[in-house]
Structure formats: structure tokens, C-alpha cells
Amino acid sequence: MNILVINGSPKGAGSNSYQLTTAFLEGMKQELPDIQTKELFISRMDIKPCKGCFSCWSSTPGQCCIQDDMGQNIQDLLWADITIWSFPLYYFTVPGPLKSLIDRQLPMVLPFMEEKEGQVGNGNHPSRYDMSGKRTVVISTCGFYTAEGNYDGVYSLFDHLCGRGNYTAIFCGQGELFRVPELSARTDEYLSYVRQAGKEYGKGGISIETQELLNQLLLPRETFEACADASWGIDRKGAESGRESFGATRESDTLIFTRQMAALYHRENYPGKDIVLEMYYTDVDESCQILLGRDGSHVYTDGSLIATTRIETPAAVWRSIAAGEIRGDEAMMQGLYRVKGDFTLMLKWDSYFGSSHPQVKGEEAAQSQKNTNMNILLIPWVVLWIVPAMHRQWGCLMSIGVCALVPLIFYRNKKTVYDVLTNVLVTGISIAMLAGCSEKWMVPLSYLFFGLMWLLSCPGGQVPLTAHYSMNSYGGEDALQNVLFLKTNRILTMLWGILYLLTSVFTWFMMRTPISGLVGLINSAVPIFMGVFTVWFQKWYPAKVAEGK
Ligand SMILES: Cc1cc2nc3c(=O)[nH]c(=O)nc-3n(C[C@H](O)[C@H](O)[C@H](O)COP(=O)(O)O)c2cc1C
Structure with missing residues (x-):
């Protein structure tokens, strides 16, 4: 399949519209790897305006009297199965040099008048060549905040050239944003939709979902215009x-x-x-x-x-x-x-x-935007540490019940590997205690497991346990790329891990004293202080680093 790209921007390869066109082609190539492409950059070409002499219809049929690059362009148009017209909107229509190229296609039609089925307007010239099966894509950016209502001239032109709606159009407002590196988060996101559109076009046509994403504004009107x-x-x-x-x-x-x-x-x-x-x-x-x-x-x-x-x-x-x-x-x-x-x-x-556009990311992103919830991790452990100490059998059964219920109560939240591990460990310890294992061993062991879970998430390039939960307050998963955020959380996770390792030792001794039944309550008080410290440290530490201290 042959694809001809006609780039009508005076900026050539530096054109905003051409960025969209390149993304569209990349998408198409993913679906149709064998396509042949040829690109015409009008800014580098010699295309003189039509003289209106009609010699291409009379003295030299099919041949223009002007000797310039247009002769080869016509050959390329005939070669192409798909022509992609890429250009900026100029005064609500195509730029002048591109209009000259369009005018200079006159040798491609015959002089006779005819009515064509489904034609737009009143009058049509039959083609000199067999153009059946050829397809057209029109890609353009404009400077105003939206493409809506600004492309009526272009729609009209291509409706006349190709038949009403007989082409695929991608028109994008706020085009100048594509050359602002500071906004690349949003423009790259948009380009990914154009790539997707190209892929779908290669399969047969752009889906409604993708078209809707393409119709979204890059930035809200007020923000864009102020910018x-x-x-x-x-x-x-x-x-x-x-x-x-x-x-x-x-x-x-x-x-x-x-x-x-x-x-x-x-x-x-x-x-x-x-x-x-x-x-x-x-x-x-x-x-x-x-x-x-x-x-x-x-x-x-x-x-x-x-x-x-x-x-x-x-x-x-x-x-x-x-x-x-x-x-x-x-x-x-x-x-x-x-x-x-x-x-x-x-x-x-x-x-x-931030310049990205969260509401347009689609279903998949909506899933990944679900928040994690530390209650899913903490509730089973707290129940295990407090209730079986009051009544062993019912307490263990309750811990198992909580493990079964927590996923149901928090079904809207995203689960972490630590939530799952918690469920397995708390259920396992409860079953072991029901089966007769001594709480003098099982309770300290539970604190040990809990502490190890935190500590083992710290080394190497891992995301420390607390980061999985505190990221919700710092922009979601993007925070996991933040070195300072990870470092702060690594310190905190290590401190929590050490606290619970010490707690397991302390508990082991306490379980052998007459106040062993109060262990759960005593051990629940210590984390309150650690929690207050965590809240303070999360702000204090990054601020200290930022001050250069
Ligand atoms: C001469 C001229 C006329 C323009 N006319 C319009 C216009 O009518 N409507 C619009 O929204 N933008 C208009 N623009 C803005 C361009 O369409 C916009 O900057 C576009 O993104 C440039 O694309 P390019 O980099 O592919 O050339 C005009 C720009 C110029 C230089």
C-alpha cells in the first residue's frame, strides 16, 4: 500500500500539524508494516500558481504548461493509495501554497461537466484517471483554543474534492502547544491518541472512543488563552x-x-x-x-x-x-x-x-487511579493482636472473618501485595492458634512477620511499603518516580519495621508475665506516637533536603 504525505506547512518538518501526521503514520505502520510512504514538503517545492489558461484541457491534454515540481506531484498523487494532507489552518482554510497545489490538479480531470452521485455543490468534472479505491486523510492544527467551528472552509473544500465526509479528518486546536516542551506531558498524551487513531485507521477506521479523545481540548480554554x-x-x-x-x-x-x-x-x-x-x-x-x-x-x-x-x-x-x-x-x-x-x-x-489531562485517559487509567488503602493492611493485624487475647477461639475465628470481609468492604480500593500477604499471614496464624499452637509463640511471631514485611520492602530499588499508601496524597503512582518521596518513605518504612521487630521481642517476654492479656493494647499505643512522628517527618524531611541542608 502506498501512502503519500503532503505537508503544506511553511515550517516543513518543524510543523505542529506534521507532528500529528507522523504519529498517525507510526500508528498505521504498527498495523500495516509493509506500507510504502513518500512525503512532499511544499515549503521546499517550486509550485507556481495556476495561470487559468486551460491548456491542460485543450492544447496539451493532461499536461500543465508550467514546468515546475507539480508534474511529479501529480505522478505521486496517482501512485498513492492513501493521501494524507497535513497543514495548518490559515485564515480558516488551507495555506496559499497548498491551495496552489490543489488548483494545479486541474490536469487530472477532464473538462466535461457531469453530475456525480452524492456530489457536493452543483457541478463536477470526471477524473482523467481511475481514482476508485483511493482514500484521503486530512490532518491539521489551528491556533485558536478549539478546532470546532473553525474548519468549515476546510470541510467544505474536502467535501467538494472527495465527496461529503468521504475522508478521515483530525483537526486539533491549540496547535502551537505542540512546540512547547514544558507541556509535552499533555501534547505527548494527545499524540498517543493520534497514534492510536492511525493504528485503528490501518485496521479499517477510527473508533468513536478514540475520536472522542481527539476531540478533547489540550488545555481548558481559559488556561490555554492565558498561556x-x-x-x-x-x-x-x-x-x-x-x-x-x-x-x-x-x-x-x-x-x-x-x-x-x-x-x-x-x-x-x-x-x-x-x-x-x-x-x-x-x-x-x-x-x-x-x-x-x-x-x-x-x-x-x-x-x-x-x-x-x-x-x-x-x-x-x-x-x-x-x-x-x-x-x-x-x-x-x-x-x-x-x-x-x-x-x-x-x-x-x-x-x-500539572499539564496532563486526567479525565481523558480512559477505562484502563481509571482503574489504575483507584487508591490503595492502608486500613486493608492494618485492620486484620489489629484484630489479631487484640481480640484473641480476650477469647482465644472466638478471637481467632473473628480474625479469619475479618480477613474474609476486608476485601469486600474495601472492594473499591486497589490492593497491594502487602494487603494480600497480610490476609494470608493473619489467616494462617489464626488457624494455627485454633489448631492449638501456643499464643506465647504465635503472637510474637505475628509481630515479627509484620515487622519483616516492612523491612524487606526497603532494600534495593523496591518501592517501600509506606509509599504504596502515602502516594495517594502525592499525585498517585507518579509519586513512585519521585526520588525524594521514595527516600522519605524508605526511612519511615525502616523505622516502622524496626519498631515491630523490637515489639516482637518485647512481646515474647510480656507473654510470659501475668499481664500477657494486655499485650495487644500496650502494643497498640506505641504506634500512635510513631504515627504522629510519621506525619511530621513526611513534611519535615523533604523540606530539609529542599533547603539544601
Ligand atoms: C497566516 C496565519 C493565519 C492563521 N490563521 C488561523 C486561523 O484562521 N485560525 C486558527 O485557529 N489559527 C490560525 N493560525 C494559526 C495556525 O493555524 C497554528 O499556529 C498552527 O498550529 C500552525 O501549524 P503548523 O506548525 O503545522 O504550521 C494562523 C497562522 C498564520 C501564520
Whole structure:
């Protein structure tokens, strides 16, 4: 199968629309590995405008009188089984040079008038060649926030050329975002849908689900427009003092960057208290403040606000982080930037400024977005430690019952390997005690198992046990990529593990004293203090690292 790509952007391979086209082709190739492709870059070609002389219909039938690249283009169009037209939207239609290529297809049709079944408009010329079975794909980006309502000219053109709807179209608004590395999380996500569309097209057609994903906005309108406006580095208010000279003075790069960052703020995640983020760009000695409030974000340059969180960094480092070239947490561990003040903002950064689009990730992602729940892990152990001490037989039966019930009660939560292990261990210990094994051995052993479970999750590149649960408060599974988050959790998991190893020894002795029945209660009090310490440490430790201490 032969595929011809016609790239009508003056930017050639650097075109936004071409990024979508490349992704679409990649998807197609996954399904049809044997396809042959040829790409025409109009920006590099000599295609003169049609002279309107009709010599291609009269004196030299099928041949244009102009000698340029169009002769070969027609051969390529005839060669192709599928033609992919890729171009930006210019003044609500195709760019001029592409229009010239379309006009110059006149030699491909015969001069006679005919009515074609299902034709759009009134009038049609029969093709000079057999074009049956050839297919068309149209891929385009535009600059406004949505493609909706802006492509009527393009739809009309291709309806006339191919027959109404007789082509596949992917039109995407906010096209300029595809060249913003800082937003690659969202644009790459969109490109993955285009790739999927290409794959499905290779199988026969794009599914409704994928089409719906393609129709989603890259960013919400308000965010996009604020971001786009900020990118020009021109204060909008300047327009009021004279439109003709508007734009002569440009804001500094760091201010533009700060404004764009502010534009990404998700005010729906407003924490209930205003945050002032101060960005101090050390290399240019400039600071900007972003007020994150209930009604949105505002940028200040006069330093008039009291910062809640201050980030000190060279602008280049921050740009690299924003562009995804280096992870923020890695940069922090390497001492490339410092954070002063409240560190909570850093821990919840993605929920305030993340550019991915959680609601469009589909069923599979919805599954992975289910939260884990530490109660699933703790409840069976706590029951095992307290109830059998009151009444051995009923207590053990109750522990087994809890193990059976917990998965039912928490069926909406995602299970971890430690939840499953808990279930197996608590059930096993309860059965052993029912079968007559002495609690003097089984209870200390249960603490030992519990402690080992925590400790053994710490070494090497493993995700420490607490991280599986605390990630819910720090952006979900993405937090598991965060070096600082993992390190904090590794320390905490080790401390908890050691505590329970010591508890098992302590319990072994206690079980041999007259107050052995109170062991469960005494041992439940110690973790309360450790819990308070955990809550404090989770904030204190990353903040200390961020301060460069
Ligand atoms: C001359 C010109 C006209 C444009 N006209 C429109 C337009 O009518 N509607 C729109 O949404 N965007 C318009 N744009 C924005 C482009 O469509 C947008 O930047 C697109 O993503 C560029 O794609 P490319 O990188 O593939 O060339 C225009 C841009 C230029 C330079």
C-alpha cells in the first residue's frame, strides 16, 4: 500500500500539524508494516500558481504548461493509495501554497461537466484517471483554543474534492502547544491518541472512543488563552494606550515563563488558603511572585507579597525541569535549586500545575487511579493482636472473618501485595492458634512477620511499603518516580519495621508475665506516637533536603 504525505506547512518538518501526521503514520505502520510512504514538503517545492489558461484541457491534454515540481506531484498523487494532507489552518482554510497545489490538479480531470452521485455543490468534472479505491486523510492544527467551528472552509473544500465526509479528518486546536516542551506531558498524551487513531485507521477506521479523545481540548480554554497571551511577553493593558505601537516592548523571558506557569494553575485544586509562590531566578537576579487564589493566579513583580514558598534557581534549571529534561526531585537532590518556606506546594506540584489531562485517559487509567488503602493492611493485624487475647477461639475465628470481609468492604480500593500477604499471614496464624499452637509463640511471631514485611520492602530499588499508601496524597503512582518521596518513605518504612521487630521481642517476654492479656493494647499505643512522628517527618524531611541542608 502506498501512502503519500503532503505537508503544506511553511515550517516543513518543524510543523505542529506534521507532528500529528507522523504519529498517525507510526500508528498505521504498527498495523500495516509493509506500507510504502513518500512525503512532499511544499515549503521546499517550486509550485507556481495556476495561470487559468486551460491548456491542460485543450492544447496539451493532461499536461500543465508550467514546468515546475507539480508534474511529479501529480505522478505521486496517482501512485498513492492513501493521501494524507497535513497543514495548518490559515485564515480558516488551507495555506496559499497548498491551495496552489490543489488548483494545479486541474490536469487530472477532464473538462466535461457531469453530475456525480452524492456530489457536493452543483457541478463536477470526471477524473482523467481511475481514482476508485483511493482514500484521503486530512490532518491539521489551528491556533485558536478549539478546532470546532473553525474548519468549515476546510470541510467544505474536502467535501467538494472527495465527496461529503468521504475522508478521515483530525483537526486539533491549540496547535502551537505542540512546540512547547514544558507541556509535552499533555501534547505527548494527545499524540498517543493520534497514534492510536492511525493504528485503528490501518485496521479499517477510527473508533468513536478514540475520536472522542481527539476531540478533547489540550488545555481548558481559559488556561490555554492565558498561556498563549503570556507567551508574547506583552502586557495586554498596553493595547489600551495605543494599538499601533503595541508590542514594541517585550517582558523579560523569566517573567514570560512565570506568567505561563501561572496560567497552568488548576484553581479547582485551591487548598482553601492563598499561596504565594516566589520564583527567584538566581542567574538574572529577578524574582516574580505568583498568587494562587480561589479565583485563579496573578503574577506580581514588585515583591509586595509575603512568600509562602520561595524557589531559588537559575532560570535554565527551571526551564529544563518544566520541559521534562530533568525531574524536579532529581534536580533538588542534586542541589540545583533550593526551596524555602512551606514545602507542601512542592509535594502537590502536579495537582497545581500539572499539564496532563486526567479525565481523558480512559477505562484502563481509571482503574489504575483507584487508591490503595492502608486500613486493608492494618485492620486484620489489629484484630489479631487484640481480640484473641480476650477469647482465644472466638478471637481467632473473628480474625479469619475479618480477613474474609476486608476485601469486600474495601472492594473499591486497589490492593497491594502487602494487603494480600497480610490476609494470608493473619489467616494462617489464626488457624494455627485454633489448631492449638501456643499464643506465647504465635503472637510474637505475628509481630515479627509484620515487622519483616516492612523491612524487606526497603532494600534495593523496591518501592517501600509506606509509599504504596502515602502516594495517594502525592499525585498517585507518579509519586513512585519521585526520588525524594521514595527516600522519605524508605526511612519511615525502616523505622516502622524496626519498631515491630523490637515489639516482637518485647512481646515474647510480656507473654510470659501475668499481664500477657494486655499485650495487644500496650502494643497498640506505641504506634500512635510513631504515627504522629510519621506525619511530621513526611513534611519535615523533604523540606530539609529542599533547603539544601
Ligand atoms: C497566516 C496565519 C493565519 C492563521 N490563521 C488561523 C486561523 O484562521 N485560525 C486558527 O485557529 N489559527 C490560525 N493560525 C494559526 C495556525 O493555524 C497554528 O499556529 C498552527 O498550529 C500552525 O501549524 P503548523 O506548525 O503545522 O504550521 C494562523 C497562522 C498564520 C501564520
